[in-house]
Amino acid sequence: MSEWNFEKSITKVKKYSIYGMMENFLKNDKQFRSIRPDKKGKCELCNKPFVDNEYMTLALNKGKDGNLLICDSCRDEAIENGVSCNYRKIN
Numbered sequence: 001m002s003e004w005n006f007e008k009s010i011t012k013v014k015k016y017s018i019y020g021m022m023e024n025f026l027k028n029d030k031q032f033r034s035i036r037p038d039k040k041g042k043c044e045l046c047n048k049p050f051v052d053n054e055y056m057t058l059a060l061n062k063g064k065d066g067n068l069l070i071c072d073s074c075r076d077e078a079i080e081n082g083v084s085c086n087y088r089k090i091n
Contacts, residue, residue, distance in 0.1 A: 002082030003062075006045055006074075016045065017062040018078050021085040025058035026069065043071035057085070 008014045026032055028050040033041060041050050048071050050056060057075040059068040070078075079085055 002084070004078045004081040004083045006078075008045060014065075015063065016059075016065070016068065018059045018068075018083050019062055020060040021070075021075060021078060021083060022058040022060075023075065023085050023087045024055040026056050028052065028054050028056055039069060043074055044068040045070050045074045048073065 002019075004018045006016045006018060008016070028041060029052065033039075042048060043050065043056075045059070045068060050071065056069040057072070059070045059074070059078065061068050075085060
């Protein structure tokens with residue numbers, strides 16, 4: 001199984017080891033934002049704001065930070081680096 005290592009630098013470097021993903025995991029809608037205000041409506045890797053009603057991808061992370069909600073750009077980059085992505089059918 002492939003794994004993608006991503007480094008994020010703000011004031012310090014954070015390392016994530018993404019080993020799998022679930023595309024279309026949750027929708028960034030009013031209900032989600034009211035339940036999870038801690039997520040700030042941004043990709044947890046690149047900090048790009050999610051658009052209202054945009055579907056987010058769940059990235060499975062081996063690190064202590066747990067799983068991450070990521071944008072399509074970060075998902076595509078992870079796929080290019082060999083991480084498998086399962087697709088969740090939207091009803």
